[in-house]
Amino acid sequence: MKKILTIVALVLLLALAVTACSQSKPAAEPTQAPAQQKEEAAPAADLEGVPEIFTSGKQIKVAVIRNLPSDDHTKQFLDGARSEGESFGFKVDTFIADNDDAKFQELVDQAIAKGYDGLVISHGKKDYSYDMLKPAVDKGIKVVTFDTVIEKDGKGLPEITRTFQDDFALARLSLGVINEVADPARIIKLWWGPGVPPLDRRETVYKPLEEEGHLITLETIGPTNFQDVQGDIAAKVSAVLPKYPEGEIDAIWGSWDEMAKGAYTALKDAGRTDIKLISIDISNQDINLMREPGSVWIATAAVDPKLIGIVDMRLLAKKFAGEETPDEYDLEAKLIRQSDLKPDTTMQTLNEVIEGWGDSDAFNEPWMDKLRAVHGSK
Numbered sequence: 275m276k277k278i279l280t281i282v283a284l285v286l287l288l289a290l291a292v293t294a295c296s297q298s299k300p301a302a303e304p305t306q307a308p309a310q311q312k313e314e315a316a317p318a319a320d321l322e323g324v325p326e327i328f329t330s331g332k333q334i335k336v337a338v339i340r341n342l343p344s345d346d347h348t349k350q351f352l353d354g355a356r357s358e359g360e361s362f363g364f365k366v367d368t369f370i371a372d373n374d375d376a377k378f379q380e381l382v383d384q385a386i387a388k389g390y391d392g393l394v395i396s397h398g399k400k401d402y403s404y405d406m407l408k409p410a411v412d413k414g415i416k417v418v419t420f421d422t423v424i425e426k427d428g429k430g431l432p433e434i435t436r437t438f439q440d441d442f443a444l445a446r447l448s449l450g451v452i453n454e455v456a457d458p459a460r461i462i463k464l465w466w467g468p469g470v471p472p473l474d475r476r477e478t479v480y481k482p483l484e485e486e487g488h489l490i491t492l493e494t495i496g497p498t499n500f501q502d503v504q505g506d507i508a509a510k511v512s513a514v515l516p517k518y519p520e521g522e523i524d525a526i527w528g529s530w531d532e533m534a535k536g537a538y539t540a541l542k543d544a545g546r547t548d549i550k551l552i553s554i555d556i557s558n559q560d561i562n563l564m565r566e567p568g569s570v571w572i573a574t575a576a577v578d579p580k581l582i583g584i585v586d587m588r589l590l591a592k593k594f595a596g597e598e599t600p601d602e603y604d605l606e607a608k609l610i611r612q613s614d615l616k617p618d619t620t621m622q623t624l625n626e627v628i629e630g631w632g633d634s635d636a637f638n639e640p641w642m643d644k645l646r647a648v649h650g651s652k
Contacts (some may be wrong), residue, residue, distance in 0.1 A: 321648070324641040325595035334364045334594060337385040338583070340396035341371045341378040343500055345532050346557030347579045350621065351420075354583025355394055362591055362642065363649045364392075373500040375399060379406050386410050392590045394583075398422035399469055407431060416593040418586045421472045435589050435599045439577040441472050443607035444554045445479035447575035448527065449489070451552045451609070455572075456524040458490050462514065464507060464526065464533040466496025476529050476554065492523060497533060507536025508543075515540065520548045528553035531560050531574060538563050538571055546570075555579070556610060558621050564612045565619075572612045577605045578632040580621075588637040595641075603636070 321329050328334075338355045342348050352368045359366040369385075371378035379402060385393060386409055393410055395403075398419060404426035410417055417434045424430050452459045463480070467473045483489045493514050499506040511526070526541070526549060528534025534553035541549055547570055553560070556576035564571045582605055592599050614627045625631040 320644055322644075324644050325597075327594050328363065328641075328645055334362075334392065335390045336364050336366045336392040336394065336587070336590065337388075337390045338366060338368045338394040338396070339371065339378065339381050339385060340369070341373055341375065341399075342397050343372050343503060343532070344370050345503070346559055347531065347555055350557070350579035351396065351583045354580035355587045356583070358584040358587040359590075361646045361649055362587070363645060364587075364591075366587075373397075375402065382406050382410070386413060386415060390415060392416040392418075392594065394418050394420070394586050394590060395422055396420040397471070398424070400425060400471065401469070404429070404431065407434060416590055418589045418593070420582060420586055423471045430601075432601060435593070436602045437582065437586055437589070438475070438602070438604050439472065439582065440604040440607045441475035442479055444575040444577070445476040445529075447607060447609040448552050448554050448573065449480065449483055451573040451611075452525045452527060452550075453483075453488055455550050455552075458487050459524040460490045460492055460522065462493045462495060462511065462523060462526045462537070463491050464495055464511075464528045464530070464537060473529050480527075480529075492518065495533075503532045504536040504539065507533045508539040509536075511537045511540035512544065515544050515546060520546070523549045525550045525552055531555035531557065531576075534571070534574070535559060535563065538569075541570055556621070556624075561615060561619055561621070561624075565615055565617070569612065573609060575607055575609050577607055578621075578624075581605065581632050581634055585634060585636050588639075588642065591642065592637060592639070597639075599637070605634070605636075606630070 336359050338352060340348055340352065348370060356366045356368060369381045371381055382395065393415055395407065395417060398406060400423040403422050403424045407417055407424060408431065411431050411433045418437065419434055420437050422436060424434060424436065452461060465473055465477065467477065480489065484491060495507065495510045497503045497506045526537045528537055528551065531553045534551060538551055541551065547568060549570060551571040553574040554576065556574050560574060563569060585605060589599050608628050608631055610628055616627060619627055625633060
């Protein structure tokens with residue numbers, strides 16, 4: 275009996291000990307203490323100074339509409355506009371009209387009707403751009419244009435900022451290289467117009483040089499098939515080359531690089547290494563052709579097309595913010611010589627051989643950097 279009582283006592287003592295241990299053992303720690311969670315959580319975005327329109331939760335929608343074919347220059351322009359807009363949190367849709375003025379105007383009308391908050395318009399013609407964009411302005415839509423002249427009966431639309439490449443500098447730089455080849459220079463001129471704003475602006479530099487005798491225009495050739503500008507120009511240049519034996523043409527001037535690419539094909543197929551090619555605008559395809567062994571494409575003057583899209587979108591963002599923007603802005607031109615290019619040079623690395631290429635703080639604001647931190651710079 276005594277033995278049984280001893281066993282019972284031991285069991286009771288053991289139970290009490292287990293109970294005491296369970297009561298004194300600290301509770302399992304959370305994965306992080308509340309204080310630690312607060313300290314280690316992602317910091318709240320610094321939106322001080324960011325205009326309220328960008329912090330209100332409203333989805334800003336922008337349409338980028340371009341009235342040119344889907345060439346390299348167009349793709350880079352659209353990529354710049356899209357990436358910069360998305361880095362601000364905008365929803366960006368892009369449209370290409372293939373130089374079809376009726377289609378272009380229809381796309382703009384549709385964008386206005388669909389309630390886009392902003393428009394970036396590229397290459398609208400003077401004879402219809404005022405009437406095309408006035409409804410957007412009246413509706414309160416913010417608008418930035420590129421290579422578009424907006425005027426009717428001497429009136430413009432001051433609410434719209436118009437951007438251009440510095441076409442006068444592009445023409446001076448490229449034509450200057452031609453006069454390094456020969457002065458006077460006998461040339462085939464690749465151009466079409468009037469009515470195309472950037473080419474009209476370049477023509478204002480070309481004409482005085484022609485009148486002063488520095489340029490002798492043998493032929494003026496322009497595209498009629500905008501679905502295949504390169505092929506169209508290649509065929510037309512090939513047709514006129516036999517008229518001019520070796521030594522009778524000094525250079526071909528391509529006032530738009532899409533035409534210059536067609537001329538390059540014609541010169542290469544004809545074996546005309548006696549004729550130099552100088553152009554305006556640049557793309558990866560241009561760079562590759564300029565680097566080919568024996569290439570006669572010796573120089574081009576250009577503005578980074580991606581940067582144009584970026585700057586246009588910054589201007590549009592400033593309009594959304596209610597900040598002042600200029601009536602007009604020209605982007606700086608650069609001269610790229612064949613001799614500047616390295617074997618591995620691309621549009622993405624052109625800044626390594628051309629100082630200042632693709633780099634601009636124009637219209638960038640500290641609050642834009644804060645938006646990029648939130649949405650991610652594209």
